[in-house]
Amino acid sequence: MSSNVMKNYGRIDISFEKGIGSYLYTNDGRRYLDFASGIAVTNLGHSHPSLVAAAKAQSEKLWHVSNLYNIQSQSHLAQRLCEHSFADKVFFCNSGAEAVEAALKLARIHHDNTGNPDRWRVISFRNAFHGRTFATIAAAGQPKHLKGFEPQVRGFDHVDFGDISSIESVITNETAAILLEPVQGEGGIHVASKTFMQDLRDLCTNHGLLLILDEVQCGMGRTGRMWAHEWANITPDIMTVAKALGGGFPIGACMAIEEVASAFIPGTHGSTFGGNPMATTIANAVLDEIQNVHFLENVVANGDFLKERLNLIRSSGSVITEVRGKGLMIGIQCNIPALDMMAALRRKHLLTVIAECNTIRLLPPLTVDRIEIDEACEAIESVVKELGS
Numbered sequence: 127m128s129s130n131v132m133k134n135y136g137r138i139d140i141s142f143e144k145g146i147g148s149y150l151y152t153n154d155g156r157r158y159l160d161f162a163s164g165i166a167v168t169n170l171g172h173s174h175p176s177l178v179a180a181a182k183a184q185s186e187k188l189w190h191v192s193n194l195y196n197i198q199s200q201s202h203l204a205q206r207l208c209e210h211s212f213a214d215k216v217f218f219c220n221s222g223a224e225a226v227e228a229a230l231k232l233a234r235i236h237h238d239n240t241g242n243p244d245r246w247r248v249i250s251f252r253n254a255f256h257g258r259t260f261a262t263i264a265a266a267g268q269p270k271h272l273k274g275f276e277p278q279v280r281g282f283d284h285v286d287f288g289d290i291s292s293i294e295s296v297i298t299n300e301t302a303a304i305l306l307e308p309v310q311g312e313g314g315i316h317v318a319s320k321t322f323m324q325d326l327r328d329l330c331t332n333h334g335l336l337l338i339l340d341e342v343q344c345g346m347g348r349t350g351r352m353w354a355h356e357w358a359n360i361t362p363d364i365m366t367v368a369k370a371l372g373g374g375f376p377i378g379a380c381m382a383i384e385e386v387a388s389a390f391i392p393g394t395h396g397s398t399f400g401g402n403p404m405a406t407t408i409a410n411a412v413l414d415e416i417q418n419v420h421f422l423e424n425v426v427a428n429g430d431f432l433k434e435r436l437n438l439i440r441s442s443g444s445v446i447t448e449v450r451g452k453g454l455m456i457g458i459q460c461n462i463p464a465l466d467m468m469a470a471l472r473r474k475h476l477l478t479v480i481a482e483c484n485t486i487r488l489l490p491p492l493t494v495d496r497i498e499i500d501e502a503c504e505a506i507e508s509v510v511k512e513l514g515s
């Protein structure tokens with residue numbers, strides 16, 4: 127199977143034929159509870175009726191036109207994203223890495239336009255993840271992602287996540303921006319504290335730096351707020367969004383305040399597919415759902431409920447050493463390899479995602495219910511008993 131596909135993924139030998147809500151079904155009819163949601167992508171579950179209806183209707187009208195024309199669903203989506211955030215303008219692309227690339231380019235051209243062309247460097251954080259392009263692997267600076275791809279893109283200064291004092295010491299008159307995931311996802315579910323986020327905002331303001339928040343994974347309601355930075359009562363200058371924005375249809379966005387966004391004039395940046403009618407129509411349908419009353423409240427309540435259950439399981443055995451996270455973005459640190467934990471859970475028909483070598487991520491659909499959370503916790507509890515004895 128898949129022998130003509132490049133081998134850059136370690137694949138699990140299961141293939142799914144359909145998905146309904148929180149469940150995935152294999153072609154031989156086995157059912158799995160999906161607490162991965164792609165990787166925080168299918169936040170409304172699988173085959174959500176209103177997303178299916180939106181996709182069907184649009185597919186019969188118009189799939190694609192280029193950005194040489196006005197695209198109504200794109201303008202509408204941009205307007206709604208701005209109404210529900212700090213931003214004034216949006217650039218659409220197709221993925222998280224592209225959104226971060228756009229953010230980095232925007233930061234540079236903004237300083238260039240405002241008489242500070244020497245401000246081109248970006249401070250980013252150890253253990254981060256921003257995508258797999260040349261610039262984004264350099265931004266994250268993880269040796270395992272850079273190995274073999276040198277020389278790396280220049281201009282990134284790395285500091286420890288959460289350490290405000292070390293940032294001040296690396297700021298120079300060449301610094302343009304600070305790039306942060308409010309909740310590190312791939313890096314193991316580490317939540318930036320409220321005071322750290324606030325200090326970072328002040329530091330950027332005081333030094334004339336742009337604050338870029340990468341909300342590709344933690345945005346779109348995942349933490350129980352539309353954007354994770356809302357928990358800290360701060361706003362960035364630029365934000366990147368992707369993963370859940372299209373509910374499973376590829377779309378990304380780079381959002382910014384007017385003063386910064388205005389540097390992108392015709393010819394500076396672009397994308398063939400970015401914001402096309404199919405993608406933006408589906409993303410509009412995703413927003414309709416997230417903006418329903420009580421949607422985000424439910425994420426907070428279910429996240430608290432799930433974390434409480436997990437902490438009980440942790441204290442009843444030795445396998446789980448820590449439970450971290452915010453809303454329905456949860457990391458379970460184990461004293462066994464994450465891959466072993468995930469395989470054991472898969473045997474109980476529960477799907478999870480690796481975060482780092484000893485931490486697994488639970489990223490259930492935001493539409494998950496208490497019965498499904500119970501089912502997941504029972505699987506985790508029985509695996510903890512098996513592996514802990």
Ligand SMILES: *Cc1c(COP(=O)(O)O)cnc(C)c1O
Nearest residue numbers: 221222223255256257311342343
């Ligand atoms: C997944 C992710 C990306 C990269 O997104 P792609 O769509 O895979 O390019 C960037 N930043 C964060 C925080 C992510 O979780």
